[in-house]
Amino acid sequence: EPEVTQTPSHQVTQMGQEVILRCVPISNHLYFYWYRQILGQKVEFLVSFYNNEISEKSEIFDDQFSVERPDGSNFTLKIRSTKLEDSAMYFCASTSGVDTQYFGPGTRLTVL
Amino acid sequence: GESVGLHLPTLSVQEGDNSIINCAYSNSASDYFIWYKQESGKGPQFIIDIRSNMDKRQGQRVTVLLNKTVKHLSLQIAATQPGDSAVYFCAEIRAGGTSYGKLTFGQGTILTVHP
Secondary structure, three states, rough: OOOOEEEOEEEEEEEOOOOOEEEEEOOOOEEEEEEOOOOOOOOOOEEEEEEOEEEEEOOOOOOOOOEEEEOOEEEEEEOOOOOOHHOOOEEEEOOOOOOOEEEOEEEEEEEE | OOOOOOOEEEEEEEOOOOOOEEEOOOOOOOOOEEEEEEEOOOOOOEEEEEEOOOOOOEEOEEEEEEOOOOOOEEEEOOOOOHOOOOEEEEEEOOOOOOOOOEEEEOEEEEEEEEO
């Protein structure tokens, strides 16, 4: 069964450093998303991406965040200058548009 | 403000019992709802979905009920098993009911199944 994959599973970084979280969505999917989940809280929408551009973003997704689909398979989330409050689980999701959104296993980001 | 929320944060049941997890939503324009299961250290896993033109949908051991009058959603799990222990989230999509809109999640209910 096809699945969304994410790397790394855990990323530890110093405050102010840049991080790139990577995702490989399901191959025939067209819509891509990043969500985050702070420990013990609900999952929050960050950004959606379709046809090589952002289709919607939340207020969390400020100028420090960017997304890219550099090739036909990868979808990345970059945080330019990490803050302590960026520590969370980051989930990538994808959908064909007629099916539900499928989530990856997540990347745990720890900012020290 | 608009939100999706859950009535109970925790639910403990005995193996074999039926479980009911509830969710309230406030946006009457929401027209697509999904239940996700999240096990520790994993991403949300799709369980079942329902559109607003339906009031009930059944899957394998799971049933989702939608009451649009009171804006309430429930997930029923029949013959609950220890492997069902997880956090359960309801989520809604408001973008015209398409599955590619952003998901808005509720807080989650922790289901614990005792053998």
